[in-house]
Amino acid sequence: MANDKEFVKEVTPQAVDFSQWYLDVVLKAELMDYAPVKGCMAIRPYGYAIWENIQQLLGGRIKATGHKNAYFPLFIPQSLLQKEAEHVEGFAPEVALVTRGGGEELAEKLVVRPTSEAIICSMYAKWIQSWRDLPLLINQWCNVVRWEKNTRPFLRTSEFLWQEGHTVHATEDEAEAETLQMLGVYQDFVENELAIPVVAGRKTEKEKFAGALRTYSIEALMSDGRALQAGTSHNLGQHFARVFEIQFQDKDDELKYAWQTSWGVSTRLIGALIMVHGDDRGLKMPPRVAPVQVVLVPILMKKKKEEVLNKARELAARFNGKLRLELDDREGYSPGWKFNEWEMKGVPLRLEIGPRDLENGGVTAVRRDTGEKSFVAEGDLMQQLPLILQDIQENLFEQARQFRQENTRHAEDFDNFRNIISEKRGFVLAHWCGDAACEEKIKEQTKATIRCLPLKELDGVEGPCICCYKGRGKKAYFARAY
RNA sequence: CGGGGUGUGGCGCAGCUUGGUAGCGCGCCUGGUUUGGGACCAGGAGGUCGCAGGUUCAAAUCCUGUCGCCCCGACCA
Incomplete structure (x- = not known):
């Protein structure tokens, strides 16, 4: 139809240029508009309504699991951020710093929060004395700033909206259980409300959160075959408790460092929604989160x-x-x-x-x-x-599930692996020995990273590493990622 | 931080090579006819051409500098 052509001309077809299609759609569907600051966007009412629905549906689950909302400051004294060594190192390059206020040079520079572990831990240290104060289960909805070099609407912006949960527990087991529980909450939410199937798994040492003991994530597959991390849940161990001195007196009278977790999802989920379900005619909103059903x-x-x-x-x-x-x-x-x-x-x-x-x-x-x-x-x-x-709702999920299934392949040798990644993309399952050197080498040669080590044991059998063939290990999910 | 692109009414672009005081499409406003897959006619509003300097009688156009933004890569929710 002539009219069809005319219309479609406004949106670049996915097959021609997926990334341009994405940009055309977010602008023309009025989800956002570019703001005057690089990497910053105005989220327009139609886009913000999606976020509000996410807040309501995920927020309900967060509350149902016993967490309460609170709010912590945007500004963090620089010295606080610097307490946890790994944490500083991870975030230093992308931190925005306030050096002046009220027309004067500040005595101590203030970091604009890239995440709130530091400021929240500093408060928790004051609030926790006894085992009776635990567990402490708090969540906050807020904006964070990370000075990104390469930005894309919703997927990676200098400022973004998210939800970050921060909990404190008496034991390692409890903290681990909480970390996994929230990962499960994310999976349930993303699959049932956003109609996006995800793989839940553990991140490698290289990919884990700066300052965490262990990081878990849910990983989704976009319709161009690239993976997107859709949510993370961290077991922080006692790393922060030790430097922020979050101690409590336990039932046995002993003073102990607490165990912590943190977990978050961001407006990036909106990007996932667009890239998983959208087609050449634009968005396809799952009814449960659609601003207009x-x-x-x-x-x-x-x-x-x-x-x-x-x-x-x-x-x-x-x-x-x-x-x-x-x-x-x-x-x-x-x-x-x-x-x-x-x-x-x-x-x-x-x-x-x-x-x-x-x-x-x-x-x-x-x-x-x-x-x-x-x-x-x-x-x-x-x-x-x-x-x-x-x-x-069910059909969208099923479509996405089928796409993921068709685009999840097993690789038994490196050539095979490389070919799949470069020609078909999608998820590739392959044995990995656990050596960071192999992980790095694979990334250099194929641009694919380990998305996660799946929690659900797929065949569970160990095999020779796809890279070195010497060490043995279970299968990991690999993909080129956003 | 490297590579590329781009800056001209709200949006998309032309004009720049060969300087002469800005044009087209869409959108917007008014009126009318229309309306089952982006309707049509008539009238109208809206731009000191990213910014600064220079050359010139004259600069959107030539020269120098500068800034922004977008895209693609390396680093990251």
């Missing part, structure tokens, strides 16, 4: 204009508070224009109501995921719409 477009002909409009308004009012339904009764835009715009924005379900539908006593429903059209009688709407949305 259903759009109702009245077809306003000269005849029956008022009747159609009245019925549309009546239907919209009926779903008020039950579904996120938007009535698009703007005049001056043709129905076709609206269809395309809402498809670009990824609204899962579109309802059309025109003179014909009025006669037939219902609406025409069109799914964003399959393009399938159906007629729904007015009386069935209340019951049918949630079912269709649920079906769309």
